[in-house]
Amino acid sequence: MIETPDPAQRSIDLTRDATGRYTARNAAGASVSFGQADDLLSPVELLLAAIAGCSAIDVDTVTSRRTEPTEFRVEAAGRKIVDENGGNRVEDLHLSFHLGFAADDAGRQAAGLVDRLVALSHDKNCTVSRTVEHGTSVGFDVQVRVGDGES
Incomplete structure (x- = not known):
């Protein structure tokens, strides 16, 4: 993993x-396993989870200051396609929020914030969905070693 003094830099190994x-493991040691097996999330499913999770955090952080939800679930969906250039990608990304709160003042207050919080997450706060929507380049470099020799 590349260590950097830049506080804006994010990385995984x-x-x-x-x-x-x-x-995938971050600098703090948290990890998630994934891949191409029935018992694992695929990379596309991880992308959906990242988008849903980012917005969920935005909504949960504020609403849970008022009260604990009785239900908190976000569905993320998209269609994997082959585009006109023969490349794979996902389109028609969509989040569905399913939230519930107690029928008391705190629950009604939290429920009243949800629409605005989801919109703020989409328009401003969710780094993941905003990155996907705005697009960004993905650079790469390659180092290959054969035997004990250098790359």
Whole structure:
């Protein structure tokens, strides 16, 4: 993992665990396993989870200051397609929020904030969905080693 003094920099380190099985780990040691197996999330599903999770955090942080939700679920969906250039991508991304709160003053107050919070997350606060919507380049470099030699 690349260590950097830039506080805006985000990074993970991905390792192969087995064929089609990978673990992504951040600098703090948190990890998630994913890949191409029935018991794992796929990379596309991780993208959906990242979009849903980012907005969920935005909404949950504010509403839970008022009261704990009785239900908090976000569905994320999209269609994986092959575009006109033969490349794979996902389109028609959509989030569905399913939230519930107690029928008391705090619950009604929290419920009254949800529409505005979801809109703020979409328009301003969710780094993940805003990055996807605005697009950004993905650069890469490659280092390959054969035997004990250098790359």
